[in-house]
Amino acid sequence: MTSPHVLPADSFDELLGGGGGPAAVAELRASERSWRLLVVRALLDASDEAPTTAWRLLMRARAADETAFEELLAYPAVGVWAAHTLRRLRGTAAGAGAPDTGYLHAVAASAGIRAGVDFRTDVPVHEGWAVLPALGAMRVAGGGSAEVVAADGRVLVAGRPLGGADWHPLTRLEGEGCGLLLDDTDPYRTLRTPVPAEPVDTDDWQGLFAEAWEILREWDESAACALAEGLVTLVPRPRAERFRPHSASSGDAFGAALASVPDDGEQLASTLVHEFQHNKLSAFMHLFTLYDDQGSGGGRLHYAPWRDDPRPLGGLLQGVYAFFGVTGFWRRRAHPLGRFEFALWRAQTVHALRGIGAAEGLTGLGRRLVAELEGRLAPWLAEPVEERAAVAAELAVADHRATWRAYHLRPDPGAVRAYATGRPLFADPAPPDLVPGTPSRGLDTRAVLARWLLADPAGFDALRADPGATVEGARPEDVALVDGDAERASRMCRERIARGDGDPETWVGLGLAARVAGDPAGAALLARPELVMAVHAELGAGADPLETARGLVSDPVSAVGDRPGLLSRPVPAAPRP
Incomplete structure (x- = not known):
């Protein structure tokens, strides 16, 4: 019998108060591994055509290199695929065509390549690209599938070697003590239904990330290290209007942050803080119940000071947690724009927290989280701007x-x-x-x-x-x-x-x-x-x-x-x- 995940008291308190150091984030990653296994197992059970050959290859990769298997299983896009496909199989999510169970073959192929095992398998081709999660994508003519062959340390995709002109590897964005994969190819990277690969020019992203990482380290070394422990991928999106960046994350994809090309490194740093807060709370809520969306307050919508639309209670909780982190980030930025952002988000976040405090549907633990955040914000309200x-x-x-x-x-x-x-x-x-x-x-x-x-x-x-x-x-x-x-x-x-x-x-x-x-x-x-x-x-x-x-x-x-x-x-x- 497996034992349940237990957060140490210090980690629990840190996360409940909107923080969480590297040790707390490592605990969340461990719990998300179990969550991912449950989702994949449920998917295989629900599928009439379970990809058993892919699962066997995954098990071979696991036997050869446990780390390779764990990293692929925990890859954020794999979580999006597994959750989306399971919902399709259960009829709780709409989508065109048959549910994409074939993606597991691509996951297995990536694990096999990383583990160095010999194999032969077919992977799906999506709009001209055969994608190997966490590795990259090969441009392939036509659709259907492409054969992947690994033998004697050499890998061919559709008959062509990795590293050739048609191969687009993922770029690793590097900062001192932190590295993220810039995922511009995985069909599930945008946290929803499949999209085609869109390779981007990575030079600008590397410079922006290096600048952002230095800002994060200067802001809060422990928080930066926790972010480095938890985030795995940065998903690039097209540039948005200045001062209106677009970003997203998903409870199905622990470790991922989606972001439009930022105005500068500081904006990217703020975006990473924002989306990592969502990552942490989503993982925390996989372990603990903060609200009951089926109870008497479950049908109510609320004002969210960072949205144009009304939000349900769960969405509002996510928002206050994220903007608590954003407020803390801008609190340390001394220039006029930074002081504006600090003054804006401290006011809006505490307003939302006070609204949640009057809401029906929160559990006792949910009320404790709200009280912790409001208590930590209270001294900031008196700081001069x-x-x-x-x-x-x-x-x-x-x-x-x-x-x-x-x-x-x-x-x-x-x-x-x-x-x-x-x-x-x-x-x-x-x-x-x-x-x-x-x-x-x-x-x-x-x-x-x-x-x-x-x-x-x-x-x-x-x-x-x-x-x-x-x-x-x-x-x-x-x-x-x-x-x-x-x-x-x-x-x-x-x-x-x-x-x-x-x-x-x-x-x-x-x-x-x-x-x-x-x-x-x-x-x-x-x-x-x-x-x-x-x-x-x-x-x-x-x-x-x-x-x-x-x-x-x-x-x-x-x-x-x-x-x-x-x-x-x-x-x-x-x-x-």
């Missing part, structure tokens, strides 16, 4: 929270009519309904403009004439707001509302400008924009938007439903984290 960065962060915080409300919440219609007609309310209005909307642009648009202003003032000046050409979704009134010209921003927002183009971004922009000007309308527009918009619509287009907002400032029920992060109505079809 230079005024320019602090003001920019306050704008970004208020903007995101209010615009999210305007898109996703709908006030009680009876209350709206009462406010519009001046009739008294004889009962408290019902809490707002959640009606998930589709924002017309990213809710971070003004925050991105703030980053431009703080990090590149000359670049900010250059984008004034046509901000949307540089920052997707940006408008001239956004530039005015970020630049401190509240009067111009207010005028432009009012003009837009008057001509019928008053979307949530415009109403919230008007509220931000009013707050700067000391107009009490700003308080109502930022606290309950969905209510102000609805009352204004009831009054008609001729109503003055600021007067409408001022009429709601002193109303005692205008803040109903404002518990941070928690929506008060369950949503039946909540997406899973």
Whole structure:
């Protein structure tokens, strides 16, 4: 009988508090090995055409070189494949074609090559590439399969040797004490359904990673060593807009971080911290239950201060854990952009934590994790931040929270009519309904403009004439707001509302400008924009938007439903984290 995994008390406490040194991460890696074995075993049991020859080759590789077998089994893309294919076999995930059980042959071939055993097997060809996980890919004409032959220390794929012109090996990104494979070929590397290989120029990535690694070591040597212990692959994605990097990770792929080409090494360092936090919590939640998504709180969605969409409880837990780490990273960066990021994420993370604390569905251990994170963040809230960065962060915080409300919440219609007609309310209005909307642009648009202003003032000046050409979704009134010209921003927002183009971004922009000007309308527009918009619509287009907002400032029920992060109505079809 096998014994259960047990985290030492020190490692358990470190991870519960958002940290975890190399020893704690090594414990998580060991537990993830068992998790992976269970998933692969379940996959083989569920398959009508179990790839037994591949499994035999894996066992031969294991006998010849235990390390080679373990590394291939733990390879992040293998986890994505195993989990996705198992879901397909069980009918819980959609996908075209038959479930991809043949990928196990490629895994076995890689293990056999690394272990130095002789073998002959066929591996799948996916859109012109025969991939050997953790090694690379051979360009192959046609589809179907390609034969892999290993004999006397020589390997041929489709009759051609590794190292030839058609072979694309994976690059190892090196830093002092850390190395990651840059995986640009594995069909399961992007953490979802299979995608074709996309070889990239690795020179830029090597320089960016070396810079990022030095920053991480200077930031926190222990945390950097833990990251080096846990991460295995970095999956490159195309460059995103400046100050809007894309990244991802998956609970099925411990050790993987997906990232767009970063602006610089510092941005990559922050991204690695972010995604490794997700890795750690996912592995921790394979061992311990933090929430019950089937209980009374399981159907509720929540405000996540880093997302445009409402999130279920599990997704929100992942977010606070990740942004706790991000906040800690930026806390040590002294330049204006770093201080802005620190001020922004400490405020948003603690807001989300307080919301989770009121949520149904957390287990006792989940509540302890939330309390630990909030307790560690509390002293950071008192740390001074230079005024320019602090003001920019306050704008970004208020903007995101209010615009999210305007898109996703709908006030009680009876209350709206009462406010519009001046009739008294004889009962408290019902809490707002959640009606998930589709924002017309990213809710971070003004925050991105703030980053431009703080990090590149000359670049900010250059984008004034046509901000949307540089920052997707940006408008001239956004530039005015970020630049401190509240009067111009207010005028432009009012003009837009008057001509019928008053979307949530415009109403919230008007509220931000009013707050700067000391107009009490700003308080109502930022606290309950969905209510102000609805009352204004009831009054008609001729109503003055600021007067409408001022009429709601002193109303005692205008803040109903404002518990941070928690929506008060369950949503039946909540997406899973």
